[in-house]
Amino acid sequence: MGSMLVVSLAGAVALLLWGLHMVHTSIIRTFGSDLRRFLGYALGNRLSAFGTGVGLTAALQSSTATALMTTSLAADGLIGLVPALAIMLGANVGTTLIVQVLSFNIYLISPFLLVSGVVAFKFVVGGRWHQIGRVLIGFGLMVLALHLLLEALAPAENTPGMREFMRMVTAEPAMCVIIAALLTWIAHSSVATVLLTISFAHAQIVGPEAALALVLGANLGSAINPLFEAGRSGNLASKRVPIGNLLNRLVGLVLTYPFLGSIADWGPKLQPNVALLTSEFHLVFNLVLALAFLLPLPAIGALLERQFPEKRDAEDPGVPRYLSDAVVAVPSIALSEAVRETLRIVDFVETMLQQVMRALLANDKQSISLVSQGDDVVDRLEKSVRLYITRLTRENLEESDARRAAEIMSFAINLEHIGDIIEKNLLQIAVKKIK
Numbered sequence: 001m002g003s004m005l006v007v008s009l010a011g012a013v014a015l016l017l018w019g020l021h022m023v024h025t026s027i028i029r030t031f032g033s034d035l036r037r038f039l040g041y042a043l044g045n046r047l048s049a050f051g052t053g054v055g056l057t058a059a060l061q062s063s064t065a066t067a068l069m070t071t072s073l074a075a076d077g078l079i080g081l082v083p084a085l086a087i088m089l090g091a092n093v094g095t096t097l098i099v100q101v102l103s104f105n106i107y108l109i110s111p112f113l114l115v116s117g118v119v120a121f122k123f124v125v126g127g128r129w130h131q132i133g134r135v136l137i138g139f140g141l142m143v144l145a146l147h148l149l150l151e152a153l154a155p156a157e158n159t160p161g162m163r164e165f166m167r168m169v170t171a172e173p174a175m176c177v178i179i180a181a182l183l184t185w186i187a188h189s190s191v192a193t194v195l196l197t198i199s200f201a202h203a204q205i206v207g208p209e210a211a212l213a214l215v216l217g218a219n220l221g222s223a224i225n226p227l228f229e230a231g232r233s234g235n236l237a238s239k240r241v242p243i244g245n246l247l248n249r250l251v252g253l254v255l256t257y258p259f260l261g262s263i264a265d266w267g268p269k270l271q272p273n274v275a276l277l278t279s280e281f282h283l284v285f286n287l288v289l290a291l292a293f294l295l296p297l298p299a300i301g302a303l304l305e306r307q308f309p310e311k312r313d314a315e316d317p318g319v320p321r322y323l324s325d326a327v328v329a330v331p332s333i334a335l336s337e338a339v340r341e342t343l344r345i346v347d348f349v350e351t352m353l354q355q356v357m358r359a360l361l362a363n364d365k366q367s368i369s370l371v372s373q374g375d376d377v378v379d380r381l382e383k384s385v386r387l388y389i390t391r392l393t394r395e396n397l398e399e400s401d402a403r404r405a406a407e408i409m410s411f412a413i414n415l416e417h418i419g420d421i422i423e424k425n426l427l428q429i430a431v432k433k434i435k
Helices: 002-041 046-060 063-075 081-102 107-123 127-156 160-169 173-187 190-202 208-221 224-231 236-270 274-294 297-307 331-362 366-393 399-434
Strands: none
Touching: 002 127, 002 190, 046 063, 046 081, 046 274, 063 081, 063 224, 063 236, 063 331, 081 127, 081 190, 081 236, 081 274, 081 297, 107 127, 127 190, 173 190, 173 208, 173 224, 173 236, 190 208, 190 274, 208 224, 208 236, 208 274, 224 236, 236 274, 236 297, 274 297, 331 366, 331 399, 366 399
């Protein structure tokens, strides 16, 4: 009985995560470039940036994806730090809207979503409809997974062993926070953790205080992944947005945790259904934090800019600066980073041409060695861009993104050919002229 329950729970959770993954990747592939442009324009003030974060996260089904996009745009200087932080506040609220919708018993629409998705995916001609079909299938799998979770937990409700085990695990609210944060970090999804918590609360396997503590942990865990992804970059400025979001989560946790027992005592009097109480607490927690942090965002942004200044250490010019592994899963961002790296190659090729002309016209012997060094840098950068784009094209890219990837790769290869012409032809002429 116990082993079958664990297997059933694991299968349902895996199905839920896979559904989230399908929805997220399909929307990114279909609308990634449009969403990125939308982020760049819909940021007139903090309030509009907050609304943008809410809508974008509700569409992507992932605050992590919103965080990656926002961090990339902020690090590139395309949006300011304060609007970026406001987007993250909206992203945190956006995840609660997903939970609110999925927390209701909407199992009956699952077959409709799955059938519609398969039809669109298999039989409708057109790139976008192909991905929209995957989105519908993903939503259908998520709803089905939640139903399977409730079905698996129903027998456990009257199982003394399961109740005793969960009572031991969730006896301390601090332990609940840690467990939920770890689960969210591993799953890359606070939505999955909160929905799992709601399922446990619905089956009366966890009490109100444990359920609320698990929600706090899920909110904390959702801020960890973007921080780790930004940490892979050597640029300190790229860490400002995820650290600001983590501070927001930590402040909320520290201020709420001491009153968790009181909330758990009074909450059931207002909302007797513990499952609904859990989802409503998740929503209120994020709304209150967003309202509290929107006004002081400029001061928070100034503090982050002082603590994490734009800094570039002396580095090997042949090492890619913008090709981040963290954004490979988001093609629209990855392609933009590949463009930035290719523009670096343009700068080196232009410098090589200026140096070879100096050698030709002024008999400058020092320029000869500089041209050779520049060609080595161009060769290394071109190879890095080519391999990076090859990794992207392994994914099922949208037609426009695939075409853009091919154009970037072709341009980088042509730049490398130009570098070879400068070194092997023009430079040799300069050497002969000097001799």
